[in-house]
Amino acid sequence: MLPERARVGLVEDDPVMGGSIVQRLELEGWRVTWWETGREAISEIGTLPQSLDLVICDVRLPDVSGETVFNELAKLPNTPPFMFVTGYGEIDQAVRLMKSGAVDFMTKPFSMDEFLRRIELGRRPTGTRAHDYVLGVSDSMHSVEDMLRRYAPHDLPVLIMGETGSGKEVAARYLHQVSPRSGDPFIAVNCAAIPHELLESELFGHEKGSFTNASQRHLGYAERAGRGTLFLDEIGDMPLALQAKLLRLVEEGTFLRVGGEAPVPFKARIVSATHRNLPAAGSGNFREDLYFRLAVLPVDIPPLRERADDIAWLMDRFLADASTRTDNRIRGLSALAEEAALSHGWKGNVRELRNRIERAAALSTTEWIMPGDLFPEQFGRSTAEDFLSLSVVRDAAEKRQIERALEQTGGQIAKAAGLLAVSRTTLWEKMTRFGMADRERSDS
Structure with missing residues (x-):
């Protein structure tokens, strides 16, 4: 298995330099978010769904200095480590930034191999994420x-x-x-x-x-x-x-x-x-x-409606629990039932989901849970607030199918692409869009 790669934030106004860094890091399998101004970075870093493992920041930016970006983000809880890069060898500034808490400082131009080595040294320790998540997959x-x-x-x-x-x-x-x-x-x-x-x-x-x-x-x-x-x-x-x-x-x-x-x-x-x-x-x-x-x-x-990735995962867990209390004739959830669940508004959140799964497992007359088993009161009717957009439902379905293919092939992208009848490039593009690019990969 490949080692877990960092979630990197890049603050760089030079489109050539920024594009080069992003391309190399993504080729290495790291997840990169790029901002071209300091204000964009300040406003967005604190709202990211998962904290960054490292911020790579240019010292001289078109709107504010990299030092200002660092000082503003240092006020946030769980501030990510900062590594500064600049085309100007200002040693006094480097010393001041390091004393303020920056983990490293590099002067342009630099060797990309040395740059990658310093990123690995400066990133948030791997141990902070080295555990299996149990509350959800979103x-x-x-x-x-x-x-x-x-x-x-x-x-x-x-x-x-x-x-x-x-x-x-x-x-x-x-x-x-x-x-x-x-x-x-x-x-x-x-x-x-x-x-x-x-x-x-x-x-x-x-x-x-x-x-x-x-x-x-x-x-x-x-x-x-x-x-x-x-x-x-x-x-x-x-x-x-x-x-x-x-x-x-x-x-x-x-x-x-x-x-x-x-x-x-x-x-x-x-x-x-x-x-x-x-x-x-x-x-x-x-x-x-x-x-x-x-x-x-x-x-x-x-709320559950804001973390659709957790719905199918929770359904599988609740169905496994419910099956132990029934005659075990239920084989699983149908694809139609999963799509219906993704379209539901879930006003009662996880508790409602668990209750619906337990009721469906107890009352279903077939081996597969169907939409009517989950939502008997809605059969034949629907309301606008109960539905997600087609693009959201389609993306969720594609992501689940990709996960199943990767699981079946042991994470081998080429074989997974064959199962899904798409090219390796198409599969990789979808994995990147769905935030799955850090999954284990193999070219064999």
Whole structure:
């Protein structure tokens, strides 16, 4: 298998030099995004679905200096390493840039072999991506998973935001599993499911005799979490009175059981989740000071409709799980069912997808899941909002078929092209367009 190649950002205004670098890097199998002005790079690098492993930046640009680009992007979390190139041998500037955090500096003209060697040395360490992704196959979910792994070693509170059913608790459990606390309890509390009058006692516990029927001491979720993770789901539904007590828990690391006087130490990590936009909630429904204490490390889970690459992957996983609870007569999902799923709006996100797969597996009368099994209520009718464009559906179908061909041929592009009845060049162009150019390749 070829080593994992870097995701490189190039900031270069010279079309000849830029084109030459892009062509050589892509021939080496590396993924390159090219900007010809500093402002373009500043505005777009922070919005890329996956963080770059290296930025190669010219020092002299037509609008702002490369140093300005570096200083602006240094304000972003997870800033990629910077390597500067220039046609001017300004040693003082090189020293200043290296002291500011640049990983390297090269003067034009340079040897391409030496340039490639320095890129490999300066890129983000491979170990930061050396793991199998488990939350999804889309670029956006890879970014979420990378972020959770960076958060894992820390004790700071994490706030996971996303629509209902998008997978916030799954993300929280993953964060716990890859953290040093994985051997300790993961305690999940749904703040919207417990009656408000009982939530304080359930969260903090109570002393014997603190209220009617309190016949013995009760340990709450915060205490039972020990040194593990306390997951507060739907934190936006917590009553205001209890928010003040939660703020004390976060700030002081202690709490009081209901009816108690002695502070109890809190040693777990707090991870919260909400489908609400808490900063914009307004009307005094959520304390601003608590929000900022809980959102020290924020994570946004995108809705399923914005990560179509995950749909077929999730369907296969859910069907495999559902098949273990049926008579195993289901052989798989039909291509028509997959296309119907890609055209669906998924207002209920991943939870809706799982429920539809489980129902289809239980009720299907054929060996293959069909569109009518997934969407019986929509049979014979459709609405505009339920459909993606033809180009989106076609691209998703082509990408899945390419993945299947590569899997069947062990990553050999020539053989995969034969299976797909296209030329090797056409297949490579499609792989590049679909972001698959870093897949294992072989000319044999």
